[in-house]
Amino acid sequence: MLDMDKKIQIFKALGNETRFKIFKNIFTGGYACSIDDTKPKDDLIAQATCVTSIAEQFDFALPTISRHLKEMKDADIIIMKKSKNKIYIEPNIETMKEIAECFTKLVKEYEEGAVYQFDNTK
Amino acid sequence: MLDMDKKIQIFKALGNETRFKIFKNIFTGGYACSIDDTKPKDDLIAQATCVTSIAEQFDFALPTISRHLKEMKDADIIIMKKSKNKIYIEPNIETMKEIAECFTKLVKEYEEGAVYQFDNTK
DNA sequence: CATCAATTTAGCTAATAAGCTAAATAATTA
């Protein structure tokens, strides 16, 4: 269950044009995406989503993208896994599910006229 | 349908502690909330959610809360309606529905292995 | 073990955002 601070962190992470586009890219990928744990590590394709391949899609310096990715990882909206000397990046679907549920519940309970706790952890 | 810029604006609006709490307050309200258009305007109760009653719940100056509310209104996450010389505030449920749907679809299509367009308007 | 590739950290600058007080505006009421 996401607490208030985590939710704010998630919205902050998505509330910036560069990070939003990175997020979008990680989902839609112009390149192959994600780590398949069922395959041996040396099977990972060269074009899989890593920091460099994401940075290539933007007109910003690599360290800038690296910082954005760190912020997104800290917010738990992406997962970064190191394999060899590359870091592979994929969306954090669990977090997305929680956020989806949170908004769905917000609407549902509001329409039922109940007092809804958008966040009941604090 | 929310375009990319609008989504970023919505996340930015929710990605700040003060605004998040205001948003939460508008839903959960420690006070009576919302405008009921089916009732005559002079039927509105004194404690209904207006700028002042929201500001009272925070340790910030009124103009600060007013600015935050403007930002939330511009992002279409709340609705502000003037009646007499007060402004009544309620959540924008349509936007919440769209956001809920957006995340639900994101998860669903990702799990189906499809290439998901988190935003296909730009 | 030297080099290369991938990424992060440090330290800087400029832009943006969040707070404030004082003043202005708008609508109501005495």
Place this chain on the structure above:
DNA sequence: TAATTATTTAGCTTATTAGCTAAATTGATG
């Protein structure tokens, strides 16, 4: 129409964020 209430606007200060380059780190490979 003067006073009161509700809200916004203006203008300021401080904090935060987003970008940069240069340097450091990590791990792989010749």
